[in-house]
Amino acid sequence: MNLFDVASRAVRILPAETAHRFTINALKTGLAKPSFEIDDPRLAVKLRRAGLHLPNPIGLAAGFDKNAEVFSQMLAFGFGLTECGTVTPRPQDGNPRPRLFRLTQDHAVINRMGFNNEGIGMFVRRLSSAPRSIGIVGANVGANKDSEDRIADYVAGVKAVWSYSSYVTINISSPNTPGLRGLQDRSALEELLGRIGDAAREMESAVKNRPVFLKVAPDLDDKAIQDIAEVGLAQDWLAGLIVSNTTIDRPETLASAYKRETGGLSGAPLLEKSTRILAAFHAVVGDRLDLIGAGGITSAGDVIAKLRAGAQAVQLYSALVFHGPMLVRRIKADLIAVMEAEGLTSLSAFRTA
Numbered sequence: 378m379n380l381f382d383v384a385s386r387a388v389r390i391l392p393a394e395t396a397h398r399f400t401i402n403a404l405k406t407g408l409a410k411p412s413f414e415i416d417d418p419r420l421a422v423k424l425r426r427a428g429l430h431l432p433n434p435i436g437l438a439a440g441f442d443k444n445a446e447v448f449s450q451m452l453a454f455g456f457g458l459t460e461c462g463t464v465t466p467r468p469q470d471g472n473p474r475p476r477l478f479r480l481t482q483d484h485a486v487i488n489r490m491g492f493n494n495e496g497i498g499m500f501v502r503r504l505s506s507a508p509r510s511i512g513i514v515g516a517n518v519g520a521n522k523d524s525e526d527r528i529a530d531y532v533a534g535v536k537a538v539w540s541y542s543s544y545v546t547i548n549i550s551s552p553n554t555p556g557l558r559g560l561q562d563r564s565a566l567e568e569l570l571g572r573i574g575d576a577a578r579e580m581e582s583a584v585k586n587r588p589v590f591l592k593v594a595p596d597l598d599d600k601a602i603q604d605i606a607e608v609g610l611a612q613d614w615l616a617g618l619i620v621s622n623t624t625i626d627r628p629e630t631l632a633s634a635y636k637r638e639t640g641g642l643s644g645a646p647l648l649e650k651s652t653r654i655l656a657a658f659h660a661v662v663g664d665r666l667d668l669i670g671a672g673g674i675t676s677a678g679d680v681i682a683k684l685r686a687g688a689q690a691v692q693l694y695s696a697l698v699f700h701g702p703m704l705v706r707r708i709k710a711d712l713i714a715v716m717e718a719e720g721l722t723s724l725s726a727f728r729t730a
């Protein structure tokens with residue numbers, strides 16, 4: 378067991394949010410210091426519409442590094458991309474604590490953080506001070522809870538991060554800001570994407586071809602999936618979809634004491650549902666939008682399941698709570714082992730096999 382494994386075991390004894398803050402501080406101060414490794418070229422993937430070349434397909438999902446404090450450290454742990462945020466225009470405290478729960482028996486997490494963050498000003502200052510060469514760093518933007526014009530918040534977020542992030546994610550799928558998921562409804566989404574499209578065209582004069590992703594919930598019926606896919610496909614500037622955020626479902630199988638806490642459920646119990654929704658989006662959009670799969674990934678087998686469902690790349694978060702950041706290297710080594718066993722030379726083979 379190495380130092381990271383020891384530290385991540387120790388962190389699991391602390392209350393969940395304290396453990397998270399401890400981890401961020403340990404990374405910031407250099408107490409937990411990953412060493413960078415070059416990826417096996419067989420793990421490289423290209424997001425075609427986005428024009429992003431990833432050294433490997435495993436991304437860190439939004440919510441871990443809400444304030445863009447540790448993106449370079451997380452890339453050094455071996456992630457192929459890292460997504461900071463969700464950030465809102467103005468700082469906000471989020472919901473009262475406790476608001477983050479480990480469902481250890483279920484390898485799951487429930488959170489109702491409510492977009493706690495230090496605001497876009499601080500976020501952009503941190504992003505802009507990093508060298509461009511460190512890797513792929515996305516910025517996930519959202520709306521303030523008390524905003525009178527939520528769409529204006531997204532537009533402000535997109536404009537603020539545009540020049541300093543490798544891509545931008547529009548997060549309309551958090552269950553912890555009342556009414557936010559309503560932006561996924563067809564007419565609201567048309568208005569949102571229309572206004573963001575105007576902003577994107579305006580910002581093209583500063584930086585061309587900045588990819589924009591839309592992050593969706595897993596709690597969608599067939600009609601909603603069709604609507605979102607059609608509205609998304611109608612935007613020539615939209616690079617793709619991230620499928621998915623946390624679920625408000627509570628599967629019967631949950632055994633942990635915290636299972637009835639309000640919030641979004643993530644981790645292992647989300648794998649099946651989020652992968653099914655990903656496949657449903659893929660059935661409509663095909664390769665016309667890039668798809669990033671998130672939800673319940675803990676192993677190389679889970680990554681392969683997302684690739685088979687149509688994802689070009691994936692993101693994970695909750696598994697880090699139980700397995701620590703060295704998990705990323707284990708998954709990559711296992712992916713290579715599976716590819717060698719199956720005689721595959723690139724990950725795209727899983728999508729067509």
Ligand SMILES: Cc1cc2nc3c(=O)[nH]c(=O)nc-3n(C[C@H](O)[C@H](O)[C@H](O)COP(=O)(O)O)c2cc1C
Pocket residue numbers: 438439440441443462463477486488490492517548551592621622623643644645647671672673674692693694695696
């Ligand atoms: C504590 C916590 C906070 C999160 N915060 C955000 C967030 O701010 N923005 C966002 O788009 N997703 C957020 N998520 C959702 C994750 O990015 C991811 O979509 C989801 O957890 C499914 O992946 P997982 O099962 O690997 O965790 C959060 C998840 C967790 C567990």
